[in-house]
Amino acid sequence: AQSVTQPDIHITVSEGASLELRCNYSYGATPYLFWYVQSPGQGLQLLLKYFSGDTLVQGIKGFEAEFKRSQSSFNLRKPSVHWSDAAEYFCAVGTSGGSYIPTFGRGTSLIVHP
């Protein structure tokens, strides 16, 4: 079965600083990879996804992520964080065979200081 690890429970950055949120996955084949964002009391919104092709994917709100097969990673980055980026971020992996059941990491809470 696949699994997802987000090693950072909380990340604190200053507004305008760069951001990198880490995500590692475990799956035998090429996975489908996703990053979602959640504001308090809300559902999850898709930031970006990787299915195949270019390993650097661009998403909404200025986010990007890079798939590194050798490291089993799919880290999320943003060059300059805005206060409105404060939220919970979830990495997820979906498998390419059988029943489609995406698995989520535990999430990383982003705190943005002015």
Place this chain on the structure above:
Amino acid sequence: DGGITQSPKYLFRKEGQNVTLSCEQNLNHDAMYWYRQDPGQGLRLIYYSQIVNDFQKGDIAEGYSVSREKKESFPLTVTSAQKNPTAFYLCASSRPPGHVNTGELFFGEGSRLTVL
């Protein structure tokens, strides 16, 4: 606009009562999911359904039940057998991979259940 609607947004329940959370989608998606979210634990899968009239248990199905009589609807019942039901519940839908723009989950706004 297409999307997923969950209701109610907030629900209070006395111990020993069953409650049903509604989830409706008009995205024409085949697959639907129920996740439970607790602080620091991410999303845990309760039940999922890949097609009408069929559903499967997820990782934490005990104390929950579902039905999938229509493609658009996937209600979740939290029974009195669920020992710790206070949580945030999220419903989602997707097309399976192989279609355009598939694999991603579309989420509702969630339902917060509190047991008094």
